[in-house]
Amino acid sequence: MNEIMQTLLSHRSIRSYQNKPIEDVQLEQIIQAVQSAPSWINGQQVSIIAVKDPVRKKKFAELCGGQKHIEEAPVFLVFCSDFYRAYVSSKIEKTPFAVPENIDTLLVGATDVGIALEAAITASESLGLGTVCIGGIRRKLDEVIKELNLPPFVLPISGLCIGHPAEDPGLKPRLPVKAVYHSETYQHDIKEEIEGYNQTYSDYLSERSQGTQTGTWTKTVANFYSKIYYQGVDEAINQQMQISHNKEDSKDKGREA
Structure with missing residues (x-):
């Protein structure tokens, strides 16, 4: 290598x-x-x-x-x-x-x-x-x-x-290759690989923390994406990029910046 x-x-x-x-x-x-x-x-x-x-x-x-x-x-x-x-x-x-x-x-x-x-x-x-x-x-x-x-x-x-x-x-252990690499078309049946990774991830957390940390990868990801984690991002993007739902208005804004 x-x-x-x-x-x-x-x-x-x-x-x-x-x-x-x-x-x-x-x-x-x-x-x-x-x-x-x-x-x-x-x-x-x-x-x-x-x-x-x-x-x-x-x-x-x-x-x-x-x-x-x-x-x-x-x-x-x-x-x-x-x-x-x-x-x-x-x-x-x-x-x-x-x-x-x-x-x-x-x-x-x-x-x-x-x-x-x-x-x-x-x-x-x-x-x-x-x-x-x-x-x-x-x-x-x-x-x-x-x-x-x-x-x-x-x-x-x-x-x-x-x-x-x-x-x-x-x-840090990664997901199995089969869960992220697809040949020709996307393979939807990845539940088994993800559940297997949960155990690998849980073992990693426990070993790294000497047993003080527990949890699974799916729990971490699901909790994180269960809500809007950064409020105000859309407003800041709209203002900074001068985005408008009215195309003619957005053109005018861009020319005037």
Whole structure:
């Protein structure tokens, strides 16, 4: 197995970091890896904002729901879906700007961020650093947008802590391949694989916590998706992307941004 495969298959989320900075050259290499990732139409619909200031990291830790590892990590990156550059391009070329009326752009932006995020994670781990993704960046999306001084058509999608690991949490077991990999068509009968994974997951929790933690994967996932977990996201997206149910109105908003 080559080094790249070893890095990918050894991934684990790190939530405790040493009080040790990341070298500038390391961060530069990580950003270079992000910029080398593929994107839809080569539109490069991703922007990354680095937060290093301790006071600001503490603020983001609070906005994300009290995640202390954001404070501990020397660098906190915020990955954004970015169509502001497309808007500027439309002004330069004097063309209509249809992003506010095209829901597919939300999928495009989130997909591009996901690809870029994985590039950053793999690059970081290849340098001996640890990472953890922070979906909580969307917990108070309107406040995050203000804190980062984002222009219209730019949306925070995920945060990423990067630093020198102060822990080795071990590998978390994944679903059976049969539950996620399908040949030719989607196979609906996956209940047996999921129930089998429940036992594997429960054993993992018990072993990791020395018997103090119990639960199943289905219980965790079902509880999480039983409610709207981040209130206000839809309103923040509508405002930031200037989305309107009236197509002509959304065109006007986009041109006036």
